[in-house]
Amino acid sequence: MTEKLSETARDTTLRPLLEAGWSLDDTRDAMTKSYKFSDFTEAFGFMTRAAIWAEKWNHHPEWFNVYNKVDVTLTTHDVGGLSALDVKLARKFDLLAGQG
Numbered sequence: 157m158t159e160k161l162s163e164t165a166r167d168t169t170l171r172p173l174l175e176a177g178w179s180l181d182d183t184r185d186a187m188t189k190s191y192k193f194s195d196f197t198e199a200f201g202f203m204t205r206a207a208i209w210a211e212k213w214n215h216h217p218e219w220f221n222v223y224n225k226v227d228v229t230l231t232t233h234d235v236g237g238l239s240a241l242d243v244k245l246a247r248k249f250d251l252l253a254g255q256g
Contacts, residue, residue, distance in 0.1 A: 158236040161243075162184075169243045176250055181229065185237030187246065191226045191253045199224050207250045215241040217249075 161169065170187070174180070178189045193199040199221055208218045218229040230246055232239035 158232055158235055158241055159221065159241045160232070160237045160239055161245035164239070165240070169240070171242065173246050173250075174254065178246055181231075184231065186229050187238060187242065188227065188229045189246070189249070191228065191249075191255075193224045193226070193253075196223050199226050202226060202253055206249050209248050209252070211243065213241065215245055217245065223227070 170178075172178075173187065178186055178187045191202065192200060203219070203226060205219060206217070216230070217232075220227045228249060230242040230243070231237060232241055
């Protein structure tokens with residue numbers, strides 16, 4: 157079963173993500189990041205690759221795309237905040253975007 161990140165886990169797992177450009181959402185227990193690509197095709201390709209992993213892990217992002225920009229928000233609705241699944245997906249998204 158997925159659990160909300162403990163304070164200790166937050167300190168150790170979120171710090172590298174925050175240093176890599178992720179931000180904590182001020183309005184809820186979530187994290188966000190904007191990815192910028194050279195064009196729409198690259199952005200859409202990233203979203204396609206990311207969707208495959210999200211589906212495989214049964215953990216889906218909230219995201220928004222306009223042309224070459226993809227805004228991603230991660231949170232685990234079932235636990236009311238950030239979980240290890242969000243950390244795992246954030247790391248994978250960074251790798252897929254060539255940032256990890």
